[in-house]
């Protein structure tokens with residue numbers, strides 16, 4: 001998108017007949033609050049600004065702005081106080097319990113300790129965003145080809161499985177969880193596998209309009225590094241370890257977002273898988289835990305699960321992202337871990353700068 005926007009001649013090759021990867025399986029949430037302090041947090045803000053600008057240009061609806069952070073425990077409240085005092089919390093504001101519930105009537109006031117409003121986030125509909133941006137890139141002159149699985153890349157050319165050869169001066173391999181298939185052995189060793197996640201879509205009994213904004217709570221505060229790496233997170237982590245070890249063993253934290261059709265997406269769990277792809281199994285026990293954790297702070301009585309799916313992304317032990325020239329003029333690029341929706345355009349800008357395509361890419 002950014003390269004097409006800057007006037008480069010682009011050919012985009014996608015293996016599937018429609019986008020099916022992590023980008024259509026997530027929450028559509030571009031999250032700033034909670035990203036790791038420093039470079040990742042700064043890049044997430046840059047990326048969020050680019051998302052807004054590109055959504056505007058491409059006619060892509062931004063469905064929600066901001067995020068409500070609901071603390072269910074005194075320990076989470078203490079952590080939020082420390083977060084607000086840090087540079088990462090400067091744009092955020094504390095909410096009274098009444099304000100929190102009026103922002104989000106689905107919140108269970110009976111368990112609420114304190115709440116904070118973060119204005120930093122935005123949300124788009126994940127299943128629409130990639131096809132929409134692909135159409136927009138095509139309008140900008142990019143050649144967008146679906147059903148075009150890439151078998152191999154070499155300097156100056158991409159080889160498709162159908163035997164076709166596509167010539168290109170610069171090649172970026174952005175294969176998501178499939179990155180390892182294109183990595184030389186020493187680089188593959190730095191990509192230890194993927195993380196598998198469970199996601200659920202609910203039809204709440206009460207009007208889903210009552211979840212007007214994305215919401216996170218204690219389990220996310222103990223997991224997202226922008227909160228969890230603050231020294232004041234120790235109390236919350238100890239509390240969760242003592243009271244909710246099952247949530248930790250499944251890597252569960254809860255994000256809840258309202259979709260355009262009124263349904264609610266909740267997730268997720270995190271299970272490391274050793275290979276290049278996640279196993280396809282979705283144990284009901286993990287889904288039940290996700291529902292329990294969400295119901296601990298949202299009124300989900302009578303909510304019906306209407307969809308379940310899993311997703312995967314490359315694990316992050318190798319760093320936050322990868323931009324590696326593996327052959328002259330061939331780069332492997334991708335965000336590692338669960339922040340690629342957020343960092344998307346900020347990361348793309350960096351990757352393009354590394355390939356020399358960055359000149360003229362401005363926001």
Ligand SMILES: Cc1cc2nc3c(=O)[nH]c(=O)nc-3n(C[C@H](O)[C@H](O)[C@H](O)COP(=O)(O)OP(=O)(O)OC[C@H]3O[C@@H](n4cnc5c(N)ncnc54)[C@H](O)[C@@H]3O)c2cc1C
Pocket residue numbers: 013014015016019020021022023024025026027029030031148149150151174175176177178197198199255267268310311312313334335337338339340341342343
């Ligand atoms: C359940 C879930 C929840 C998430 N939650 C968040 C979140 O809250 N915040 C956040 O910021 N991020 C989140 N993420 C992470 C985010 O979705 C990913 O980091 C991001 O979408 C990765 O984008 P990508 O383009 O690299 O990968 P993908 O969207 O997976 O796209 C890769 C594409 O490459 C194609 N491809 C692969 N191999 C080939 C080949 N040989 N030839 C041609 N095409 C090929 C695939 O078909 C696929 O379409 C979540 C991810 C999941 C799965």
